[in-house]
Amino acid sequence: MAFNTGLSGLRAASVDLDVTGNNIANASTVGFKGSKVQFGDLYASGFLSGGTNPIGDGVRVQDVKQSFGQGNISFTDNGLDMAISGDGFFILNNNGEIRYSRAGQFGIDKDGFVTNNQNMRVQGFTADDDGNLSGIRGDLQIETDNLAPRRTTNLRSDLNLDSRQSVLEARVNRLAEVPVGGAGGIIDNGGDSFVILYADGRPSQQVNIPGEVTRPDGSTRPITAREIAGQLNDIAGISASATTSFRFEGDGGGIARLDALLGDSDFTFSVAIDGQNIPIATSGVTTKEDLVKAINSSSASSLSASLVDAVDVNGDPVLDVNGDQIQDIRIIDNRGSDVTVNYGLAGATGPDEPIDYDKVGDLNVSADRSIQDIVTTDPDDPTVTSLFADGYDAGELSITNAFNPLDQRTYNHATSTTIFDSLGNSHELTQFFVKNPAPGNGVGVSEWSVYLQIDGELVAGTDTSPYTARFNEDGALQSINGDPNGEIVVTDWIPKDPNGEPNGADGPPLPGEEVVTPIPEPPTTSAFVVDLGNTTQYGANFGVNDQRQNGYSTGRLSGLDVSDQGVIFARYTNGQSKSLGQVALASFNNTNGLSPVGETTWVETFESGQPIIGAPDTGTLGSIKASSVEESNVDLSAELVNLIIAQRNYQANAKTIETSDAVTQTIINLR
Structure with a gap:
């Protein structure tokens, strides 16, 4: 009986030593989760055995449980390294087999796919050509091609025209x-x-x-x-x-x-x-x-x-x-x-x-x-x-006085911004503002003339008539050429090269062709909208509160960024960024039901239940920390103490066997 008890103790202590040693060995493994042995006692049972105080028969290993507690997050110099802060696992495609991992050491393979060190592809939600997330899960792939240029279809200018300016007459x-x-x-x-x-x-x-x-x-x-x-x-x-x-x-x-x-x-x-x-x-x-x-x-x-x-x-x-x-x-x-x-x-x-x-x-x-x-x-x-x-x-x-863009004394205010044609060529658009005498009796309304020039030429071609902007008594824009939205639709722009010749980009709409606003995508002409709807006329200095346009030139991929929501953004040399996809995370009702299969990965089992997949930082899923990794959650000091305890237990159980052998030898020596 004592032999069995001692042997069971040796087996249990050996397992404890193995688990503790494995924890110590992976104390520096990214995404590793430590384990702990759980023991249970044994009692002999039989038809004739009984009594209120049965004698124990040793110990057995009930389970080796993994600890999925959060590990420390450390920073790296790789923009695609990711750490999960909170619940969840990365989803990896291993040649058709789905695995789950907390190790976020990722890179890009020769085909542009985001992979881990074992060439397992990271899965997420793909994006279309415009950077819109589709919600369809698949292998994330980074496009390394140049970003195609985009023509300007909308220019928004939020300005303040100084109401204290004098009429230039x-x-x-x-x-x-x-x-x-x-x-x-x-x-x-x-x-x-x-x-x-x-x-x-x-x-x-x-x-x-x-x-x-x-x-x-x-x-x-x-x-x-x-x-x-x-x-x-x-x-x-x-x-x-x-x-x-x-x-x-x-x-x-x-x-x-x-x-x-x-x-x-x-x-x-x-x-x-x-x-x-x-x-x-x-x-x-x-x-x-x-x-x-x-x-x-x-x-x-x-x-x-x-x-x-x-x-x-x-x-x-x-x-x-x-x-x-x-x-x-x-x-x-x-x-x-x-x-x-x-x-x-x-x-x-x-x-x-x-x-x-x-x-x-x-x-x-x-x-x-x-x-x-x-x-x-x-x-x-x-x-x-x-x-x-x-x-x-x-x-x-x-x-x-006649308006002259070369003579700043003939206008009150001016501001310039860069716009782009369909080939990605940049052009300078300048807005000039000239204060007019107040219409009517001048009560409750003010009026300004607005001139637009692109690369030094009026957008109206040979027509020198300006646009007319009117403001209410509270300084808010009333209309531009009667449009209460404050929009100027430019329909006659022919993009030209530095020599003043058409450069081959899309030109204006055909005669009689209707221009619908907002300009639909993809645009087919050079028509664009200048939106002055938020422009004011207050008694303050002229100011550009906001000015933005939606065009850009072509650009080369210069870097990648990852947001807290796991969205991968591509940075381009033209200053633009574009969403390429979003990392997906999975959680399980019973995390300890996952089965470790090596390479710091797990697979689902019946005990774990099916994965719950979603975007980072939604529901119970954690957020993503870019350029970071999650370290092993093993406490090395505690594991060294556990190692000493496991060694002591092993030696003690060996002593039980030794003692039992000595007793048995004593019995054999009786004559």
Whole structure:
């Protein structure tokens, strides 16, 4: 009896030594789970045996249980190494046999499949070409091909336009009495330079005017207001006219005699046109330049009575402009009329001296006291001048400077971003914003013009008309060209190369082809949407709160990342990332029912039950830690203590056998 008891103890202690030794041997094995021997006592039983205190018959090994407790997580330099924090097993395909493991040391084989060190393929949920997870389980495969380019179909710009900005235009003087040598404040004569001004005083266009004109015979004469107006008319966006019909020009004796009289206390001066005298203020006139300035500053409204020889644009006589009809009026050049200059001392009259003059400009007459149009004319045509109906105002004019993307003074705000065509070529799209005068009475609504340029060309081709953005009284966008969503649909873009030639990428839709928004995938044209729906107009500095577009160029695979949910993302050299798949995890109702088959893997058994498969970090499944592995959960110190105990147990059971043998020998020696 004692022999059996001792032998059973030796067997049990031997198993304990084996299990403890195996734990110690795998103390550094990634994903290893330690085991512990569970013992049970034995009692002899038989038909004749009985009693209340039966004698034990030794010990037996009931089970070797695995401990699936969490091991420590350590970091690695491999982006595909994974550790499970929590419940679950990786699913491995071993040539058709499904195994389960906690060891997450993974890499990529020659075919791009994610495998462990034994070339078992990791299983998960695959993704389509756009990176959308399908929910279908299979072997995870990494695509190493270049990422195909994607054209831009949507550009979202969340901006703030500064409501404190000024409208880039000038409100100019009323033209009821226009100085002979000026233009009602529209033009500032600074010597030989004429400047059109903004409301804030900055120049929008500047033209240098020469002081003299050379005649065919080589002599020179001062430049006339007509010629000045003609040069200003050549500037895009500016209409200019001059109202003077005469100018001093030296002719020798006349000017010389005039100079001799300047500064005399009894000096007087007057101009007569067609017999009508125009008073000239001579107080303070001491030089020829002072005299010219005095003439040019005299009121032209007094000339209206003499300008009666008028015809309309069709050449028909016009005698009355006092009705409601607005007429464009020209004055026929009448050099034969009596134009004289009278000057002299008090009580004496000097000789009449003629003054050369030229007809200039063209300005329409308004019978309802407001200017409706400014008519310009060929500056080389000397038969046109300006005219106001007697007793009528010309109203208030405004000059809005022409938009010029190369001149930052012609727009309030601008922002640029990169977009892409179907070949992955990058292009620069710039949005310009110009504040407009408020529509209507200006209450509760503001208006801006929006210009779009791609690579320096307007997206509207030859159409220079801007888009119109309106804002409510609270600063929120009301509409763009009437669209309450704030969307601009660009339908005429032809992608070009640096030489300005079409580069072969998809072009605009065919004439009559409808563009549906949002642009469906895959797109077939270069049409795209600029979404300004979240743009505001607050009293704050211009700002780009968010700006994003959905296009990109081609890219090469540069790395892999794994999220906590087990999603494998590919990183590309163009800055894009794409989902390639998601690692799947499996859990079991009875984890200890799994059968270890080596290589730190298990297979399911009847006792374990069927696997419950899902995505990491869902349900009871744990999360994934990338670039990490789970270390063995073996406590080496505890195992060394267990080893000593197992050794002691083995020796003690051997002593039981030795003692039993000695007793038996004693019995044999009895004679």
